[in-house]
Amino acid sequence: MTTPMLEIRDLHVRIEEREILKGVNLVVPKGEVHAIMGRNGSGKSTLSYVLAGKEDYEVTGGEVLLDGVNILEMEPSERATAGLFLAFQYPIEIPGVATMTFLKAALNAKRKANGEGELSTPDFMRAVKEAGSALHIDSDMLKRALNVGFSGGEKKRAEILQMALLKPKMCILDETDSGLDIDALQVVSHGVNALRDPNRSMLVITHYQRLLNHIVPDVVHVFSDGRVVESGGKELALELEAKGYAGFDEVAA
């Protein structure tokens, strides 16, 4: 059996004495796209932050393996250069940091970790321009400070732009569809689908079946009260949409 891209074993996480994740088990094999659905406050974003290495969370038990390597002791930057990418539910605005400066720093950090030299400015510009036009991102937006004054939809597109440039092997998309209009949803989904690859896996967190019509998942997981309570094919999303979460809470109880 090949090593899964992501394997989460019995992960327990606390914030300020309160247990939020209560034994998450999840396996995403290489090349697959998995969706996580679950009601507000069930711990989906917490899971994505813990995977990316945010502080303030206390991991009290369990393991997280990225391509077979335990990442829980790694710094966020090390996890990123190891191939993990989180598209934030709420991307952070950083005044004073130019978007292009940031993109270049991120790309070069990855190249450095891979033992490659820095990207030349023309090569960098070309890469950004290509990835940007595929996502309908105009170059004026990239001249601004990072995420500052971007609309909700522009922020989400900028996240996917970063993902396209950094070419991670494990992508976590936290509600990338929220705040997108119908056309933008098409554009972003197209961008994400273009990145589907046998050597890349994705974990797509969403509330809406609609997104999964565009980004068709291999597996859907239902998240409830800090753990995965049900997993199934893409039809599970339709079932959820019809029945709501109530039916699944019983499974958890």
Place this chain on the structure above:
Amino acid sequence: MTMHVPVRLGPAELKLIEQLSAAGAVAAAERLGGAGLPTRRVEAYHYTDLKLLLRAVPELAGAAEAASAPALRVAGAYQLMIANGVVQETGTAPAGVIVGKSAGSVLTTRDDVVTRLNLALTRECLTLDLDGSVDPVIQIDRRTEGAAGHSTSAAKIFVADGGSAVILETYSGSEAAHLGNHATYLALGKGAKVTHITVNLAAKAATHFASNEYHLAEGAQLRTLIINAGGALSRTQLFPRYEGAGAHADVTGLNLVSDGQHSDITMDALHAVPHTSSKPLFKSIARGRSKAVVQGRLVVARDAQKTDAKLMSQGLMLSDEAEILVKPELEIYADDVVCGHGSTCGRLDDESLFYLTSRGIEKGEAETMLVRAFLAELVDPIEDAALNEALTAVIEGWLAGK
């Protein structure tokens, strides 16, 4: 006459009194003998208690013999130098610039010991008359060379009506425990447009005092960037005077302090006539066990209706032992004005740091990016590319721990 309880004088005060007396400044010597150096009880020195902080004063500096390397080089700048208080000969001045020197100092008398010392001890000052649009950046390089010495210097700059200029002053010298006390008098004629940048790169053990007096006539536009990056103890005093309608200044300043340093920017501004405006913005970054002080006083005269003045101070703490102390003061005698002040102080934002590091950027580099972002507002308005680059290099050098 009020009777004063005699003040116990320390070695620094005794040495200053001796130097003042030798220079014939009897009144100043008596004054210092009676009151001593200002303590925290003197409002203007509340966070910079000179009696406590100034422990020793070196002998008056003799003539400079050797010269250290220039503290800062800006490509294309016209360089002038004052070494150990003596105005140096220079080459041909660019168009619109007349360089000269005259006797004595340049500051207006005020009840302030730093000013009084500069007035009493400065023998000669550099004079600059600027007319029209002066093209190259004018750099006044002030040095204190040789063994530890007490050195005072002065420059008087007039910018003619409608003139424009970019003036850079740098303060540096040999690696000794100097005491430098420097003065600048800068008068902007009607509609003149001036950028005045000062960079304190005094030696690690040095004490650096600077006093800048600005006079703005009708419609004059001034931007300052006052950087304190050197010295064990630094205090830069700014005295802007808005004397003509339409005068405006963006008075900006930056304290960069590391372990063992104490840097103070104190502004005392006077809006003297109606329809003037100012936007003072001071930032401090402190790391290690250090202290940064910003005091801003805005005085609006009774006649100065329609004054628009907003004072802002922002601090960034990079360690637990660092202190950033801020004291704004508004003294408003007119009734139809828009004046205010604000201040923020904090650490680098954790959420922003996480976002940057989650993209693979190492923590140290991410921190540097955020510090640069904090400073962009001060450096970005400096339009001259070579000057902007030089200032960026000063900041980067500090960030890299130099």
